[in-house]
Amino acid sequence: MKIKKRDSSAILNSLFGGVVPNRGIQHIMVGRADESRQIMMDLDNIKKGSSVVKFFIGPFGSGKSFIQGFIKQLAFNEKFVVTAADFTPERRLYGAEGKAIALYGELMKNLATSTQPEGNALPSMLDKWINTIQTAVMQEKGYATIEFDNRDFARDVEEEITNVVAKMDDLTGGFDFARILVLYFQGFVNDNQDLQRRCLRWLRGEYGTKTEAKADLGVRDIINDNNWYNYIKIVSQFVKQIGYSGLIVNFDEAINLFKITHPQAREKNYEIILKIYNDTLQGTLEGLYITFGGTVEFLEDERRGLFSYGALKRRLETNRFETTEYRDLSQPVIKLTPLKSEETFLLLQRLKEIHATYYEYVSSISDDDIKGYIQKEYNRPGAADHLTVGDIIRGFLHVLSILHQNPNYDRTKIFEAPSERVEKDIIFSRFSR
Template sequence: MKIKKRDSSAILNSLAGGVVPNRGIQHIMVGRADEARQIMTDLDNVKKGSSVIKFFIGPFGSGKSFIHGFIKQLAFNEKFVVTSADFTPERRLYGTEGKAVALYSELMKNLSTSTQPEGNALPSILDKWINDVQTKIMADKEYGTVEFDNPDFVKDVEKEITNVVSKMDDLTGGFDFARILILYFKGFVQDNQDLQRRVLRWLRGEYGTRTEAKADLGVRDIIDDNNWYNYIKIVSQFVKQIGYSGLVVNLDEAINLYKITHPQTRDKNYETILKIYNDTLQGNIEGLYITFGGTVEFLEDERRGLFSYGALKRRLETNRFETNEFRDLSQPVIKLTPLKSDETFLLLQKLRDIHAAHLDYQTTITDDEIKRFIIKEYNRPGASEHLTVGDIIRGFLGALNILHQNPNYNREDVFGKEEIQESQSSTTYSRFSRTEG
C-alpha cells in the first residue's frame, strides 16, 4: 500500500486509542459510499450559496464520529473552514452561566483549514486574509512592495478590509465584528501583538463583561450565551467573503442534550436546533454546513428526544417511502448502521496493509485469518450485545503489534484454530452479518 507515513501514523495511533484519525481517512473508508456522495453534493450546494443541516443518527459504534472525520477531510479538499465540538453538560446550544458561549468558544478554538487541520486556525485565517488584501492592493495600486511605513498604502489596505467587513453590517452583531477585524489589522500593521491577542480573545467569546471589552477594545458588545449563534452565522459569511467555500460545523455527542434533566432547558436547546434548521432550509444564512451526531433515542424518544418537540418531529420524521434498500439521503436525517461483516473484513484488510506499510515489513496475515479473527471476536461472551466495530479494530491492531514484535507468538491465540468447523464458521459469520447490518 502506498501511504504517507504521517497518514499511516495518524490512522494506527488514533484507531488504537479509540478515536477518529485527523488524517488519511480515505485509506480506511469502507461501506459509506452512498453517504459520501450525498456529503459531496451537500458541500457543493453550500459552495454555491445555500446552507445545509444534517443529523447523523445511529447507535453507539455505528460510525457517527467517523462520518464527522470524513466530512472534515472532504471539506478541506473543497476549501472549507471546518470546526467541531462535542456537547457536554458544560457545553450546550442554550444555557446560562456560560454554558452556551462555552460551545462557541470550543468551536472557535477548533477552527481548522487544510493547511492547519489540528485547529487553532483563527489567527492564520486572519493573517492570510490580510496578506491577500495587501497583495491585491500592491497589484491594483502598483505599489512596489508592502509599505507599512507608507500611510497611503496602509489607508488603501484598510479601505479594502473595510469594504469586505462592511458587508456584514446588516447581520446582527456584524457591526462590532467588523470593527474588531479592523482593530486586528491595526495590530498587524503596528506589530501590536497585545492588541491582536485581545481581538482574538473577543472573537473566541472569552470576554466575560461588556465593561472589560469596552475598556480593552472600545466595542459595545461581547459574544455571550444569548447571541453566540449570530456570530456563527457571521463567521460563515466572513470566511466566504475572504475566499473560502464556507464553514462546516460538526457537533457530536448530542445525547448530552437528551440527558438534560430540566424540561424547559432541554426544550430551549431543541428550540435552538429548530432555529438553525429553519435558517438553513429557508435560505436565511449562506455558506454553512452544520451536522449533529446523535443516537436513535436523541432523535426519536417522544418524552425527551427531538421528537418530544412537536415542530422538530414534523420536520425530522423519516421519508415514509424509505426502506433499508431504498434510502433518501437528501433528507435532513441520515440513519447509520454499523458496518456489515464483509465491510468489516475489508476494513481489517486495509489496516493489515497499512500496518505493514507503516512498519515496512511483508505481512503474513492471511485473509482467512482475518475472517477467523472476526468470528472469534463475536464468539466471546456478551459480544452480540456489546461488541462494536471499534472494539474489533482495537483488538486487531493490538494483535498486529504483538505478532510483528513477537514472530514466535502462537497465532492460534489470536485467530483461533484453523480447523474451525465449517458449520460453526458459517453460522457465526451469518449472525455477525445480521447483527452489524
C-alpha cells in the first residue's frame, strides 16, 4: 500500500486507542460512498455562499465520529478552517458557570487548517493574513520592501485591514472583534508580543470581566456564556474574508445534552440548536457548516431528546418516503448504520496492509483468516447486542501485533479452523446489519 509513514502511524495509534485518526482517513474509509458524495456537495455549496447543518445519528459504533473526521480531512483539501468539540457535563451550548464559554474555548483551541491540522491555528492564521496584506500593499502602493519602520506603509496596511474587518461591523459583536484584530496588527508591527497575547486571550474567550478587558484592550464587551455563538458566526465570516472557503464546526457526543437532568437547562440547549438550524438554513449566514453526532435517543426520544422540543421535531423528522434502499441524504438528519460484513472485511484487509507496510513485513494473514476472525468475533456470546466495528478493529490490530511479533503463536486461538467455517456467506449475512 502506498501510504505515508506519518499517516499509517496516525491510523494505527489512533485506532489502537479507540479514537478517530487525524490523518489518513481516506485509506480506511469504506462503506460510506453515498455519504461522502453528499458531504462533497455540501462543501461545494458552502464555498458558493450557503451554510449547512447536519445531524449524523446512529448507535454507538456506527461511525459518527469517524465521518466527522472524514469531513475534516475533505475540508482541508477544499481550504476550509475546521474545529471540533465534544459535549461534556462541563461543555454545553447553554449553561451558567462558564459551561458554554468552555465549549467556545475548546472550539477556538481546536481551530485547524491544512497546514496546522492538529489545532491551535488561530495565531498562525492571523499572522499569515497580515503578511498577505503587507505583501499586497507593498506591490499595489509601490513600496520597495515590507517596511515596518515606515509610518506610511504601516498606515496603508492598517487601512486595508480595517477595510476587511469593517465588513463584520453589522454582526452582533463585530465591532469589538474588528477592534481586536486591528490591535493584534499593531502588536505585530511593533513586535509587542504582550499586546498580541492579550488579543488572542480575548478572541479565545478567556477574559472573565468586561472591566479587565477594557483596561487591557479598550473594548466594550467580552465573549461569554450568553454571546459565544454570535462570535462563532463572526469567525465564520472572518475566515471567508481572509481567503478560506468557510468554517466547519463538528460537535460530537451529543448524548451528553440528552443526559442533562434539569428540563429547563436541557431545553435552553435545544433552543441554541434551533437557532443554529434556522441561521444555517434560512440564508442569513455564509460559509458555515455545523454537524452534530448523536445517538437515536438523542434525536427521537420524545421526553428528553430533540423530539421533545416541538419546533425541532417538526424540522428534523425524517423524509417519510425514505427507505433503507432509497435514502435522502440532502435532509438535515443522516442516519448511519454499522458497516455490513463485507465492508468490515474490506476494512480489515486495509488495516492488514497498513500494519504490514508500517512495520515493513510481509503479512501471512489470508482473506480466509480475516473471515474466520470476523465469524469468531460475532459468534461470541452477547456479540449481537454489544459488539461494535470499533471493537472488531481494535481486536484485529491486537491480532496483527501478536502474530507479527510472535510468528509461532497458535493461530487457532484467533481464527476458526477451515473445518469450522461452514457456509461463510450465510454466516456473514446473519451479522450484516
